[in-house]
Amino acid sequence: MLRRLQTHLLGAVLMCGLATAAQAQTPSTAERTEALEIYRHIVSLDTSIEGGQTPAMANYLADRFRAAGFPAEDVHVLPLAQTAGLLVRYRGDSSGGRPVLLIAHMDVVPARRSEWERDPFTLVEENGYFFGRGASDNKAGLTHLVQTFISLRRENFRPTRDLIIWFSGDEETSGATTMALLGEHRALIGDAEFALNADAGGGVINPAGQALYALQTAEKTYASYSFTARNQGGHSSAPREDNAIYELAAALTRLRAFQFPVMHNDTTIASFRAEAPLDQTPTGRAALRFAENPGDRAAARTMSRNPYYAAQLRTTCVATMLSAGHAENALPQTATGTVNCRVFPGVALADIESELRAIAGAGIEVALIAPANASDASPLRADVMGALSAALRANHPNAVITPYMSAGATDGLFFRAAGIPAYGVGGIVSADEEDNAHGLNERIPVAAFYEGFTHWRVLLTTLAGRN
Ligand SMILES: [Zn+2]
Known part of the structure; x- marks a missing residue:
């Protein structure tokens, strides 16, 4: 794809x-x-x-x-x-x-x-x-x-x-x-x-005539979850404290505030090293510091403010769809949110699911919507890199x-x-x-x-x- x-x-x-x-x-x-x-x-x-x-x-x-x-x-x-x-x-x-x-x-x-x-x-x-x-x-x-x-x-x-x-x-x-x-x-x-x-x-x-090649060595795993709150409902003229929509909203608000831990692999470090020198913004400088020292929390915080770098730093899960209620004058019986995750290579989906359950809280059902395949990043191999480099240079001698x-x-x-x-x-x-x-x-x-x-x-x- x-x-x-x-x-x-x-x-x-x-x-x-x-x-x-x-x-x-x-x-x-x-x-x-x-x-x-x-x-x-x-x-x-x-x-x-x-x-x-x-x-x-x-x-x-x-x-x-x-x-x-x-x-x-x-x-x-x-x-x-x-x-x-x-x-x-x-x-x-x-x-x-x-x-x-x-x-x-x-x-x-x-x-x-x-x-x-x-x-x-x-x-x-x-x-x-x-x-x-x-x-x-x-x-x-x-x-x-x-x-x-x-x-x-x-x-x-x-x-x-x-x-x-x-x-x-x-x-x-x-x-x-x-x-x-x-x-x-x-x-x-x-x-x-x-x-x-x-x-x-x-x-x-590129416009200067140089071939810039991206070698794919890792993919984040695509996994979507449903968050569902259920309630006995009732008449909206007599609201109660318990309410499926508010409970779902509170769970999604906790998700919004949550960040998965910072991670890295050979591929992300190599790509930061390659890209960051050309990005003269504070984010680019932070990415370079992170590539040199993946333990640099301040650098990770700066990078996290940029959606592209943030996605390369950790698993992300974000609310993407909502459906709730059945009538404007009834208390909602169900409220469901869809949460789409892109899981960092090497992370078990079971770990993501238990983290999401903890965030959602006891009253919310969390379920994986469709089967997903978690995968590790592939190590950078010298034989593959060497052969790819030779193949590229056969057509584009200045390829990188x-x-x-x-x-x-x-x-x-x-x-x-x-x-x-x-x-x-x-x-x-x-x-x-x-x-x-x-x-x-x-x-x-x-x-x-x-x-x-x-x-x-x-x-x-x-x-x-x-x-
Ligand atoms: Zn394809």
Whole structure:
């Protein structure tokens, strides 16, 4: 769902100098033609929850993988209710270690033909852009993975470790296909060491021509709770002390005053270090002091006044919806508030719930509205940073990387929750910030689309090749 970096990262600074400059290997004409054909076909399939063509997409891609020489026993379409997932194993010789997962999603957010300027389910190339639903989120990144697998296989590239593609079929809705993979079909991914996500991470080119890349290494967990006060009610002409609306209001007022403890991880410290020097406000200076000493309470207090920094410092829970009462002349029998939390990586949801119960008090029922997955931040790994740096520099020699924690959510969080670190390392870097993922007239620059093939080729051959 959330792919490109936040605008505040536009000023980001450098992180890593581990990589050697990779030879830029631009895709051949044949490769571009084949990739465009695949991209065009999968955009034509309406893989939204309404369109229902995700199984058709999984089968189409499975055919392409088999036609490119992947043995049938390594290509698995996994149907689940109205959708499906696709898993493809590219066998290596294991000399390079445990398998690496490569993830993307096949489904898209619905798009109405009547509201779009062009047919959302026809890939249109115009004025240097590809337009279409999924053109950016996530069918471009997915095509990068498909074509890179097919091309490497044809070249007889033998990875030093297994590379396993996982394309989910419902990332934009329930995430059930990925949960099923990690539950019922866990054997298919073996002892995978980490996952690279084509649906997160990405870069922008600033006006000075520098590529600024945000590497997603953590996501806050999205969890909503209901606060409910109940009362026997009665006639409003004879009010009593007890009143469901006042009790709920008092509980939400206590929540307003409450702050969860300050936390930090590798990712947030690295991102403060990268961003803060460019922010000459007292908040920016405080963030820099916090990065040097996360025990600096005064710095944390200053940062807490800024909503962006506050969200990076701790779990947040905020009232977002209310409903109460049944008649203007009756004492309310129920009053319910919705509280939306973004939970800091590594915090157990049970801890959040018991904290909320304590804040709400005995008279208020607190309940989790829908199941949520808590996840840890993924550690910054030198091998992933090095390979990403090489991949970026193949297209953008002056690229700089900063890690970031997003407020959720992508499939990466299911893998993190299952103990598999996940890194958003998508191959799209462009000066165009208006990709309109999820919105009208979704698009991606044509040049950025083609550069993505070089990005993934360098990533995979660095992590699973003989250097
Ligand atoms: Zn997405």
